[in-house]
Amino acid sequence: MENVLATKTSPVNKTAHAFDKPRLEALLNRRFFYAPAFEIYGGVAGLYDYGPPGSSLQANIISEWRKHFIIEDHMLELDTSIMTPAPVFETSGHVARFADWMVKDVKTGDVLRADHLVKNVLEARLASDKEARGLAAQPAEADEKDKKKKKKKDQAKKAPVQIPDATVTEYEHILAQLDNYTGPDLGELCRKHSITNPDTDNEVSEPQEFNLMFTSSIGPTGQHPGYLRPETAQSHFLNFSRLLEFNNGRIPFASAQIGRSFRNEISPRAGLLRVREFTMAEIEHYVDPEDKRHERFHEVRNTQLDFLDRHVQVAGSTQVARMTIGEAVEKGIVANETLGYFIARIYLFLIKIGIDPSRLRFRQHMANEMAHYATDCWDAEIQSSYGWVECVGCADRAAYDLSVHSAKTGHALVVRQALKEPIVTEKEVAEFNKKNLGKNFGRDSAVIQTIIGNMDEVMLLKLKGELAQGAATITSPEGKEFKLTPDLLTIERKTFKQSIREYTPNVIEPSFGLGRILYSLLEHSFWSREQDVERGVLSLPAVVAPTKVLIVPLSAKEEFDPLVQEVSSKLRKAGVFSRVDDSNTSIGKRYARNDELGTPFGLTLDFACKLALPNPIF
Amino acid sequence: MENVLATKTSPVNKTAHAFDKPRLEALLNRRFFYAPAFEIYGGVAGLYDYGPPGSSLQANIISEWRKHFIIEDHMLELDTSIMTPAPVFETSGHVARFADWMVKDVKTGDVLRADHLVKNVLEARLASDKEARGLAAQPAEADEKDKKKKKKKDQAKKAPVQIPDATVTEYEHILAQLDNYTGPDLGELCRKHSITNPDTDNEVSEPQEFNLMFTSSIGPTGQHPGYLRPETAQSHFLNFSRLLEFNNGRIPFASAQIGRSFRNEISPRAGLLRVREFTMAEIEHYVDPEDKRHERFHEVRNTQLDFLDRHVQVAGSTQVARMTIGEAVEKGIVANETLGYFIARIYLFLIKIGIDPSRLRFRQHMANEMAHYATDCWDAEIQSSYGWVECVGCADRAAYDLSVHSAKTGHALVVRQALKEPIVTEKEVAEFNKKNLGKNFGRDSAVIQTIIGNMDEVMLLKLKGELAQGAATITSPEGKEFKLTPDLLTIERKTFKQSIREYTPNVIEPSFGLGRILYSLLEHSFWSREQDVERGVLSLPAVVAPTKVLIVPLSAKEEFDPLVQEVSSKLRKAGVFSRVDDSNTSIGKRYARNDELGTPFGLTLDFACKLALPNPIF
Structure with missing residues (x-):
């Protein structure tokens, strides 16, 4: 069909008009890309339905994702249960820790997310300050209707307030590391900076934790609590042994899954960017903890990316550094080749589907911000009218998940690798003549065996030498002395041969929020013709x-x-x-x-x- | 690639060995087509994870489904919320009626589904009777190992019991219309035929209803109950106005969705055929209730199918009738062309993906069996080792859903169709001189207006004639008489013109259980080589x-x-x-x-x- 469908390129000016969010939103709603779910029942915050163009766009993004990741890297696809019995998330740590901090308006009882409250109030104060100083950006062009609207809005707004320079700096510093605060920290920030509920001006309560998992109950007896999964990852881990067997016992390999997950967000207000139900695509790449190289890293080594590492953020800055992924791995900014490979592949995928590369950066998590399981984590953040928003997380979860599920269930989630060269080790081993030992020392026999069992190689060699001389004396931790002779024990050098290496693999996890990517893509793709601002494209x-x-x-x-x-x-x-x-x-x-x-x-x-x-x- | 990948055909005998279910199940488990979810935690009945081959098979079936239905018939795809606020399912009738009948073992408290209990016990008695009469089918071939196994199993089993001929007939009659019984009917069957829990031989309680929807709670306040949807259909209906607008206000058209749904089954025991969480694909085709023809019906008219209509079943038989879909619609066996079109398209889809046409039939629902919303319903049933199982339902839901949601929300879910020829009607209309009427009759004025308002065309014409003569007398229902004169009212013939026809469309719904289709397909595809029974293909x-x-x-x-x-x-x-x-x-x-x-x-x-x-x- 190519020849029939080929288009002539005609140069157009896509930036003639400034980005107009209400116009885009009106288009998306009118053409049913997506709409609030249960709209005719008044809707539910954080739940959306995709209409025909939105569903189709999503299906096409998923299809590309499948080709780019699953088929390209021979990943093993899964499709697993959403409803999950409680013990799984007790083990994974989600029951204890998968929570956000919420505050309540002390008079109305309205619930707000603590970090969002701090962010919104401080950003509003900084904007007001800018306006008071006469620095507010004026929209380049605005027709009469828009000007009237703006005027009306301005009248309703409070007059701009200037704040001291030192306070501006302090606020900017807080905002740069907002994700690094704990609940009590956020409570203190509210008190120190007199942050109240902007809708009512009432004070807010101390932050409390609210678990974000939806709960339910499985079966007719009511005795089996369940959660709707907040991520697909855990079911990859639970199936690790089956996956490893499917892969003929070889490592590294990855499993992948595209599916729905649920998070009972406290008060979602940011369209598709913060929702209670969402489609995600997750990869769990299993790797030898002692060898995190990646055999295809050379294919992406020269990909140029914008990095925002944790040190820059903790210093209160958001200045990105541009370099190749090869350089970032060499310098230790990105921990290892496998993490680097996926960061570059994520970048290539996002660009391919139409994300503007100049509005895409990789931001490293700060220490307190990191999920409980991760040892290093980078977010692909995409800039939109909502600011820089995490759309893909890429975390090194280390051996955390496989280890805790192994320990809880007694089912070993490990790799058993036949060693090409068996590892041969020699060591001194004590063997006791238990009959003689009992005859001589009675109950103290056990004490003697423990003392010797705890000896290291050097001590055993010394004891061996003394026994060769006829006798030796050892002392218990309590100071009791025992005299030993060769009829009670012998110490000999023995050879040990290990032909299997058993280890828990580490997991590198790229995790995609498809709704966030889809919305960012719509913003990046939207413009109006120079001669016709009404005609959205x-x-x-x-x-x-x-x-x-x-x-x-x-x-x-x-x-x-x-x-x-x-x-x-x-x-x-x-x-x-x-x-x-x-x-x-x-x-x-x-x-x-x-x-x-x-x-x-x-x-x-x-x-x-x-x-x-x-x-x-x- | 075709030339490189073309294969030579070599004739093979796929029926050399009888179907061996344990062998298939072992294969599916070993190669991780699917496995019990949360297996290392002991599993949960009715929840399964698909491994790489199962996921891929499912993705390919979905991809074909999308081409066969959505793309082929230009359907409007949706992807909607699973979590649903309670009022939606209160309106749809699911809160009141989406339930199964369960019985409890009176001693252990074990819960069983009432209809399954009756079915399993009666079928076991019939099998035992057959064996006692020496009619049990012997496996054609069985190696020594199998014979030993069988012997052992036989010893554990109770001795076969013969039952009277009349009882056999009665049991067969019950089983043929099992889906037609209500809860109290099932309770009576248990008492009459001494049906007890086969695991314990204990009696069971009277059947009670158990709602099959999983419940949850939306948001942090606990004040918004929610359900996990048991079907995707309701969210199609809630979006009807948006879909109609997307389709430029034209009808007929269809919406389609592939997505997860949830049913909290009482005691699921039949592998992928009865699960608590499943992927379904649903089409809602909106059609003018006065014109259920289908413009592409001619393309499928000659498709031959096996039909099992409701009359045959109620008569206690399961004998199918083979005819073309064209014939079935002409004879009124299938209600209309649109229903017929989809029945044929379902057939063609199932055959395309590999279902054996000789093990596929279309069974009509009996009156009591039909869902609360349906006016006619046909199931595509596929035969497997579990018997004939519904894999696709094809129901005419009439205007039920759109009407109830309209009534509840006040949002009109209707089609407004500009009439090519406006409908012009004439009728007699009474107009009152209210001033004179009040002067003459006081409070009785209202009574007089009601009497005349209730008159039909004939009565109005009679009254008009009498008034033309000077006066008329009318009588209230209570017997009070009023004398009317032309100064009090006039009756005139007026013309009315209607240029818009407004109506609630009917909905034809083909609904696919993808897991059931996938499992049936695996059974139909499985065989062993003649020379090597171990080698499953x-x-x-x-x-x-x-x-x-x-x-x-x-x-x-x-x-x-x-x-x-x-x-x-x-x-x-x-x-x-x-x-x-x-x-x-x-x-x-x-x-x-x-x-x-x-x-x-x-x-x-x-x-x-x-x-x-x-x-x-x-």
Whole structure:
């Protein structure tokens, strides 16, 4: 089909108009990319339904993800249970620690997330200060309607307040390391900076922990509590032995899963960026803890990325450093090749589906911020109107999860590796003549065996020498002395041969929030034509565009029907999703409508009843 | 790639050995098609994890489903919230009626599903009777080991018991219409036929209803109860207005969704056929209640199917009738063309992915069995070792769901259709002179207006004639008479013009249980080679096979690595999932292992370091 669908490139100015979020939101709602779930029942915060273009965009992103990660690296795909019996998350630590800090308005009882409260209030004060100092950015252009709106909003707002320079610096410092505070820290910040509920101006309570897992009960007796998984990861780990066997016992390998997870967020307010139910894609890559090299690292070594490491953040800055992933690994900024390989692959994936590389950075977690299981963690953060938002996490979970589930269940989640060269070791070993020992020392026999059992190689050799001389004296920790002779024990050098190495692998985990990526992509793809600010356009790459081809018969006359059917059927058979717009409006209006859906190719059927050259849409 | 991958056909005998379920189950478990979820924690009944081949098989079935239904019929795809606020399912009727009947063992408290208990006990009695009469089917062939096993099993079993002919007939009659019984009916059957818990021989309690929805709570306050959806359908209906608008206000059209649903089954014991969490694919096709024709019905009219209608079942038989879907619709066996279109499309889909057409029938629901919303319903039932099992339901839900959600929310879920020809009607209308009426009759004015308001066309015409004569007398229901004159009211013929027709569409719903289809497909695909009963083979169609190509280097020597990499990379780039088996075993053993995975194509790399002709696997 390539030749039929090829478009001519026509240079356009995509930045003629400043990004207009309300306009994008209106488009997404009107064209049903997504909408609040249960809308006709009043909706539920943090729950969204994807309509036809949103579902299709998501399905295409998932399909690319599957190719880019699962097929490319021969990962083992899983599809596991969401409903999970409580003991699993007790072991993993989620029951104790998977929580956010919430505060309550002391008068209304409204619940707020503590860190978001601090962030919103301090950012508002800084913005007010900027305005008072006359530094606020004025929108480049705004039509009369917008100006009126703004004026009305300004009247409702409090007058701008300037704050001292030292306070500005302090606030900026707090915001730069916001994710590093504990609950009590946040409580203290509220008191110290008089942070109240902005909706009511009431004080807020001390932060309390709220567990983010949805609870339920399995079976008819009510005796089996369950949780909806907050991540897919745990079920990868529980299946580790089966996966390892499927991979013929070889390591490294990865398992992967795309599926729904649930988090009972405290008060979600940021559209698709903070939701209570979401589709995620997770990879668990199992690796030898003593060898975290990656055999395909050379393929990505020269990929240039923006890094924001933990030291820069703790120093109160957000200045990124640009370098290749090869350099970052060599310098020890990124801990190892495998982590580096995945960071680069994540970058390549996001760029491929249309994320703007200049609005993508990799930020390292600070010590307090890191999940309880992780030893190092980098987030792929994408910049949108919500600021820099984590869209992919890439953590080294070390051996934490496999170890705790092994310990709890008694089922060894380990790799048993046949050593090419068995490891041969020699050591001195004491053997006791228990009969003689009992006869001579009675109950003290056990004490003597313990003392000698605790001896290291040097001490055993000394004892061996003394026994060769005829006798030796040892002393218990309590100071009791025992005289030993060769009829009571012998010490000999023995050879040990180890042909199997057994170890718990480490896990590197790239974890993708697909809704966040999808929303960021929509922001990055949205613009308006220079001559027509009302005409929103989504420039989605063809690979993820919801509809690939728009079929536009020149008129709605019935004579076009057989041709429309034929073209549409041919595309369908080729697996290409097309959409016919045969409504009774102008070609221009029909194109505009499909610009909003991000359809990359157009096919106009004209009166000559043959395929016309496709008109480029942009 | 076709020419490289083409296989020679070699005739094989797939029915040399009788179907051996334990052997299939061992294969599926060993090769991790699926396994009990949370296995190392002891598992949870009714929850399963799909491993790599199972996930891949499922993903391929979904991909085909999307092409066969969504793309082919331009359906509008959705991806909606699983967590659902309680009011939605209160309105839909699920809170009141989505329940099964359970009984409790009166001594142990064990919970059993009432209809399954009756079925299992009566079937066991019939089997025992058959054996006692010497009619039990002997396995055609059984090796010594199997015979020993059977003997041991027989000893543990109770001795066969013959039952009277009349009882046999009665049991068969009960089983044929088992789905037609209510809870109290099932309780009476237990008493009448002395049905007890087969595990303990204890009596069971009266059947009680148990709601099958999992419950949870949304948000941090605990004040918003939620349910995990037991079907995806409701969220299609809630989004109806948005979908209709997306479809430019035109009808018919369909929405479609593939997603997870949850049912808290009472005591699930039938593998993938009865689970607590499952992936389903649902279509909601919205149609004019006055016109259920389907414009593509002619494409499927001649498809031959096996039908088991409700009359045959109520008469106690399970004899199918074979005819074309066209004939079934003409005869009124299937209610309308749209229902018929989908029944045929379901059939074609199932055959395409590898279901044996001779083990597929369409069974109509009986009156009591039908879901509370349905007006007609046909199940695609697939025969497996579990008997005939519903794998796809195809129901006409009429206007039930859209109507109840409209009524509850006040949001009109209707189609407004501009009529090509406005409907013009004329009727007699009374107009009152309220001033004069009040002066003459005081409070009775209202009574008079009600009497005349209730009159039909004939009565109004009579009254009009009398008034033209000067006066008329009317009588209230209580017998009071009023004398009317032309100054009090006039009756005139008026013209009404209706240019918009507003109606609630009906919904035809094909609903697929993907796990049930997947398991049935595995049974239909499984066989053993004539000369090697141990060697299980899955003959999956290439379109759904988990791995398409097996790459087998002739030896594990490193010299093959570059070639293996090259072939594997080329296939990857073409989007073809391949698997390399370079383990140190014979080619034959490696083929056997991949026969178990249903890999349709093999690619042997030989010492000449060039592509060898692929060896046919079967």
